[in-house]
Amino acid sequence: DTGVSQNPRHKITKRGQNVTFRCDPISEHNRLYWYRQTLGQGPEFLTYFQNEAQLEKSRLLSDRFSAERPKGSFSTLEIQRTEQGDSAMYLCASSFQTGRSEQFFGPGTRLTVL
Amino acid sequence: AQKITQTQPGMFVQEKEAVTLDCTYDTSDPSYGLFWYKQPSSGEMIFLIYQGSYDQQNATEGRYSLNFQKARKSANLVISASQLGDSAMYFCAMSLSNAGNNRKLIWGLGTSLAVNP
Numbered sequence: 001d002t003g004v005s006q007n008p009r010h011k012i013t014k015r016g017q018n019v020t021f022r023c024d025p026i027s028e029h030n031r032l033y034w035y036r037q038t039l040g041q042g043p044e045f046l047t048y049f050q051n052e053a054q055l056e057k058s059r060l061l062s063d064r065f066s067a068e069r070p071k072g073s074f075s076t077l078e079i080q081r082t083e084q085g086d087s088a089m090y091l092c093a094s095s096f097q098t099g100r101s102e103q104f105f106g107p108g109t110r111l112t113v114l
Numbered sequence: 115a116q117k118i119t120q121t122q123p124g125m126f127v128q129e130k131e132a133v134t135l136d137c138t139y140d141t142s143d144p145s146y147g148l149f150w151y152k153q154p155s156s157g158e159m160i161f162l163i164y165q166g167s168y169d170q171q172n173a174t175e176g177r178y179s180l181n182f183q184k185a186r187k188s189a190n191l192v193i194s195a196s197q198l199g200d201s202a203m204y205f206c207a208m209s210l211s212n213a214g215n216n217r218k219l220i221w222g223l224g225t226s227l228a229v230n231p
Contacts (some may be wrong), residue, residue, distance in 0.1 A: 041223060102164055102168050107157060
């Protein structure tokens with residue numbers, strides 16, 4: 001399967017703990033995006049990378065959130081000192097840089113903060 | 115400010131009938147892309163169809179077509195010959211373009227479609 005993969009699929013943690021999610025994009029894609037989706041809402045943009053460069057970050061991305069894409073391949077999203085409001089589905093997507101560049105999504109990581 | 119509006123929280127359609135899901139958008143940028151995605155109960159976002167702001171013809175992908183009315187800033191999705199497997203959430207999204215390259219997506223709240231047998 002050469003689609004976007006995300007790990008873990010589910011994460012349950014206690015408030016105050018740190019969590020890290022991983023995203024492996026489609027190998028030919030040089031853009032990688034992170035979104036967050038809460039129940040009954042559309043996804044909200046968090047950040048995106050072009051190769052290893054982080055080109056844009058949403059104001060939603062507080063200083064407790066950090067994302068990396070060290071070699072321009074996989075990416076990690078870390079949340080420090082988790083809060084109950086961080087409970088959501090975290091979606092990763094990848095695309096080509098040029099053209100219509102539709103984004104292809106992974107299955108998501110569902111985070112529950114107790 | 116850029117915004118996507120989907121005014122239909124839920125829609126019902128009879129199997130084999132056509133259904134239109136509404137989407138209006140707001141942007142002052144001349145270059146943008148409009149997307150529709152399907153999200154089944156499993157949670158994965160599935161790309162359906164794309165329309166660029168400079169495209170002269172309405173996009174079609176199999177049973178999906180996009181009714182693009184630029185002056186009205188609407189990009190409605192038409193699903194023909196509905197199937198039971200079409201039951202899902204449908205999201206309209208807009209991507210702003212930077213020198214022809216689409217960037218982040220801005221999303222609507224979605225429309226829940228139920229196909230009745």
